[in-house]
Amino acid sequence: MKIDESNFYPYQSRFPVLRRLPETGRSREEILAELRALATEENTVWETGKCSGTMYSGDHEHYHFLNQAFALFGHENVLQRDICPSATRFEGEIIAMALDLFNAGAIQGTTPAGMITTGGTGSILHAILAYREYGRKNRGIVHPNMIQPETAHPAFDKAAHLFGIELRKAPIDPRTTLVDVDWVAKNIDDNTVVVVGSAGNYGYGTIDPISRLSELTVARKVGLHVDGCLGGFLLPFGERLGYDIPVFDFRIPGVTSISADTHKYGYALKGTSTLLFRDKEIRNAIYFMMPEWSGGKYMSPGMEGSRSGGLIAAAWAAMVQLGREGYMRHAKAIFETSAAMQAAVRSHPELRILGKPTFLFSFTSDAFDIYHVNDFMRERGWRFNGQQYPNAIHMAVTRPQTQPGVVENFTKDLAEAVAYAKQHVGDAPRSGAIYGGIPGGMTPEAGEFIRAFMAQMLDSHQAVPE
């Protein structure tokens, strides 16, 4: 597969393509003006409220506030606590607030604890590593395996790949999109270090039957990780608002850890997530120490070395500024918007919502390829996430969708999109399923595909003529 990388490299017609460090610097004002131009343009894409997920707050005043908090501590390395004791306060309080949100107060017999990582993948990697290490130390497991629903986030596959853990993938019930608990029961064995469930999963926004998984894991002393990366900072407020959200947190005795991203519905800056444990001992299994290093005694809690104090300060600032009341207010608007959008989808007999979703809903069609709907909606500026097996598209409702007029536009555009799809039943749709965006005209062709895709992201400046 050949891709014209020179065409892909962005902004090449407007700005010089840098290939070496400039000989002399430029003025701060000029650079900031250039950055502002790019950011302002790029913001227009999602400010319309037509973009699924990714911009969870979308409130420029909120972002400005977070950036001010970041600016005060962005230069600090939180690994060096002697010069930034504030990081100890921020980190400790973020963890305490998150533990409280997930009802860690219900925990008896163990000491709950947590850590802050760089994102959802960071939290998942640390969790899985902790279970591997804990399983080795406490259960003597040398060939660990883990069980996850087929719908679990690829970060778990990445963890299994990186840490040499056998991955057992549980099928889902296609009707509910929830994990087949009987399959999990049959496949747990003495080498299982952790079972995973999602609240909610990325694809369908549905919540796995965590209490049933808990019955399996508690009896066998196996870990149960709940992936609340996406829903963690939203679902607890939905529950308080009276939505039908099954309990998924530390109130369930088998839940041993939860990942919840501050950089999603926590409304913090990108680059932080929380990882919470029922038992401090599981977290402590990944502590790293090298006391004999010639560079001095070295210790770090997890995989990262230096981390930015700015991101932790901004996450703390987001949580404290909003408080329970603020999160509740945003959650109310998001759940109501999602319900209204789902009603628009349900009004078309050709469309079918998968499972029983809450804030994120996914839909398909048995009458036509749903990617025809996506094709049409893209022309209208909508950016959904594409799925496969079956083909489906999803909308993770965030605050930008709660603006006035967005639901009305969605309803109107969707009706026209369905009409368009019906007219194109026999044709091949233009769009397909790729997590995080689709480069034009690419089709999956084994290993070549990822190299071409990554080359566009990382190397395309090399192909711009000098």
Ligand SMILES: *Cc1c(COP(=O)(O)O)cnc(C)c1O
């Ligand atoms: C986003 C997401 C993740 C991974 O988080 P990153 O922050 O992208 O690394 C994990 N699980 C779910 C359900 C998610 O939506």
